[in-house]
Amino acid sequence: METTLEERILAGLDDEQRTVASTLTGPLCVLAGAGTGKTRAITHRIAYGVHTGVYKPQQVLAVTFTARAAAEMRTRLRDLSASGVQARTFHAAALRQLQYFWPQAVGGPLPALVDHKAQLIAEASRRLRLSTDRAAIRDVAAEIEWAKVSMLTPERYTAAAAGRVEPAGMDHTTVARIFAGYEDLKLDRNVIDFEDVLLITVGILQEDEKVAATVRAQYRHFVVDEYQDVSPLQQRLLDLWLGDRRELCVVGDASQTIYSFTGATSRHLLDFTGRYEGAQVVRLVRDYRSTPQVVKLANNLLAARTAETGRQPGSSSWSTPLELIAQRDAGPEPSFTECSDDEAEAAEAARRIKALMDGGVLASEIAILYRTNGQSAAYEQALASAGIGYQLRGGERFFARREVRDALLQLRAGARTAGSDDVPQLVRDILASLGYTSVAPASSGAVREKWESLAALVALADELSASRAADGFTLQDFVAELEERAAAQHAPTVQGVTLASLHAAKGLEWDAVFLVGLSEGLMPISFADTPEAVDEERRLLYVGITRAREHLALSWSTARTPGGRASRKPTRFLDGLRPGVVGDRAFRTPKVKQSRKVSAPSTCRVCGKVLGSGSERKIGRCGDCPATYQEATFEALRAWRLDQARENDVPAFVVFTDATLVAIAEARPTTIEQLGALAGIGPSKLEKYGDSVLLILAESE
Template identity: 45%
Template sequence: MQPDDILAPLDPDQRAVAQAVTGPVVVLAGAGTGKTRALTHRVAYGVATGAMDPRRVLVVTFTTRAAGEFGRRLRAMGVEDVRVRTVHSEALRQLQWMWPRAVGGQMPRIQSSKIGLVSTALSNCGIRLDDAGRRDVTGEIERAKAVGLAPEQVGTDGVLGEQLAQVYQEYEDVKGAAGVVDFEDILLLNAGLVRENLTIAEQVRQWCRWITVDEYQDVSPLQQQVIEGWLGDRDELCVVGDPSQTIYSFAGARSDFLLGFTSRWPEATSLRLTHSYRCARNVIDLANAVLARGDERGRLHLTSQREVAGEVRTTVYDTEYDEAVGVAERIKGLLATVPASQIAILVRINAMTARFERELQAAGIPYSVRGSARFMQRPEVKRAVSLLRVASKQPSDADVAEQVAAALEPVGYSPTPPLGQAQREEWESLAALVSLAATHTSMTELVADLDERADNDDAPVADAVTLASLHSAKGLEWQAVFMPGAYEGGLPLRYQGE
């Protein structure tokens, strides 16, 4: 695409972001303001004008789904070879290259889950906890590593109090004896090798000549350290975020890096995206009113020209049971005019979903729980994709959806869902594949799409109500959204002592 063609579909604020292709850049972008569009067009514009070499551009996103979407948009504009990855994914790929050159041999195996090692550490320290307690300790160790705290530096106000330091150190010892590393170690080792080995640092900085970091408000001190190592003494860094959308503070994230960007780089280009295309005016007005009571630093006052299409309603229930029943009844009424796939129930913690699942099931309303397992990694989905791959090689005059439905019959697909809960969960996965088929013109195209989704952990949407945590729903859209549990101390969630 020509540079003018890249800029043509952008509004004035988005165009300013796209044209800011040199030097440090900070963009404060509210929800639904076209942030991804502005960023993808910025990279495309930089490549089209010769300001950037796509092979040396790195875009850091917070999720593989966001990375997949970013990459698809770039390819649609004819931009290839740009690396779009999460910080852990990029750090790991670099580390796999660094290790044999700087350390020698194969790098240690990655421990995908800490809970087993934490359980061993607790046992070695003579401490017994239930499953929830072990998960809490695991989270505290993860957070300590994310903010750069050694065992002797951790606080004493967690589940274990003063014993956390002992368990944290024992966890590190157990991990070392097993010859494995965890996800935080990937970042620590990457940052350490870049800092200590000049040859490696020079190569990494050649790969990462132009860096863009999305969702910068959710960067932890450890991630910031890694990004600074990749950047070196250069200033070709573009960061984008919104301090009001910090959702990973429990994992060590700090919006200070975003808010303090211009203090570090006084000459930085500072831009804002404040026109929301996602929500109607009444929703935006309510959001502005809520945020006006918070921290003034970096606050964005959003605007919207979208006509009001529905009301923002507050309903008070006496009990959690009444709330779940009431939400299910409201959804049942909505289904006459709103597709199930356009309705969502968003909760603060995953434990809240059970009561809504129960009432939706009792009301005969189809639903899916987002984030309960990676869609493309579910056993029934893997089996289904294998069948579809075989079916794609067989000639057929039927449309794609009919071919998919027929191919999936051996693994349990039928037009109507089964009664059993476990069977119904598998059926929902198969139904999502049938729904996805309707958007493709051939079986070959469908299988290629599924392969790409597997690479990017991007699940198709079934015609079902979505149950999801607020964290997993970030950046997604529905026509009707229910937010139960909106009480003081519950949203946002407040822990004891806060």
């Protein structure tokens, strides 16, 4: 007997997912742990509602937090024959409404949207005669964004920010003045920022009942993914979209709240049943992503925090976590590795990645995750030295690459004359003119990166052709899909190990994950100085652990540089979780050390003469050989050092000696790690002056 489409939509779902998919009305709260198939559940819910006639596709608005997640949701809904449903980010949905309603609600053309706040913040600072470098401007921009999503004006900011870390060392009153100046500049130049898109939309919906009624007539059913990450401003917009209705489904996991610094709060998720009386709650705890070994470690990490202190009274920082139940077959145990220094840790990760790849794991299914972006340089170098391709998440956007733009042009031209031939083969034939071959080039660098981009397009053609064969998938359809993905920045998979911060890894998964730099000061980060902040760091590590499907490696180093003092300790979060470690700080994990030769006498890099004095060894050349630095660079560093000395009322040599300045000017480091490797620059000076020195070097190029 032939099954109906509705039956096929529900087929393959577990009991809890089926409950979600078949509960089509009333407030519904889905508490979904990592890897439990939440996107599958909610897309099948929408599709089931459409095909049973409960929903009209155009009256459903599904909201998530990234363009990539929204694009993935649209793709899944299309594959479930539920096209027409709007799946957007909060900002994209609000911007579309604002563009439509602005002429009638406000009048005139919509102001231009500024992509970056930096230029306006810098100008506002100059008008106040405040000295700000790029790092300070970034911090102030983030603080202004927090204030705006918290619905604070410059006048209300100072009081509300009490207790928050002062951005860039500025007191909150100064930040409020910059905030006010920034808003004035936007008004003068008739521009708005991304937060204004939400604020203005909220304002129009609050003030204009006609506009609000129109929006509520358009959208009758709402789904919000990643609900633990909503800000007060986004919640206010959602309330206005809903009006007095209750047709809302939210999906989230309080244990994955890692963006509180942007204004996100899990309070709305945790209080959902209190706000919507009679709301149904479904818990998704069957983990289909990770092996039992990975799931056990993730559960134990959260359980350790609960066992320590439980939930603090009056605090929403910690709630009882979902305990995941692994559904996959057993896999290898997570490994715990202690290394002698950062360089050794990176080399060990590269060695193990090479072994995984030799064993058949694809490079695109491997990730190295770290706490801060500044940690990536050592791993880039180690992978490059091992001949392993990699991609930086957050680097150049896939569809902005030259070879991808050229490929899209060629495919678009080919689609005009192509018939209903084999789409994957057509794509291969067309891309061959741009350098695509069935076998990857043996070289690394730009040639390999270009091939990987083209190979990603070929793989996508194979995938889409297989999933949409029944619909008569054509080359024209493939080009249309690429154009839609380019607009949403929904990139296909590129072959290469992924390097990403833990925050950037949210929502992604790999067969093998390397969690690196797990030492105190990095995990939890040194500025996490409150219980709430430390709780968030624990959740961040939980997110990292749950990205792994099968292989999970956790590592840390006891020193920053080779030969440095071994003063680091592994993160407190691993206490009691590592094999053989029962109590606090009990070491039983053998160190992985880099093999080193006995150091030879330092010699001049120019003439080879043995260096005698400390200043010569610091610079790396003898006094008789000519300097190799640019005079302008050295003078810029000296001028900066003088400013620092005056500001701190100390002699100039206390900041950096002349020999250290010469070493910096000649080495021209481009990363914090490279700068820290120079003699005369210890951890405290690196933390205090590192960003400023790198900025001077970059500006003197």
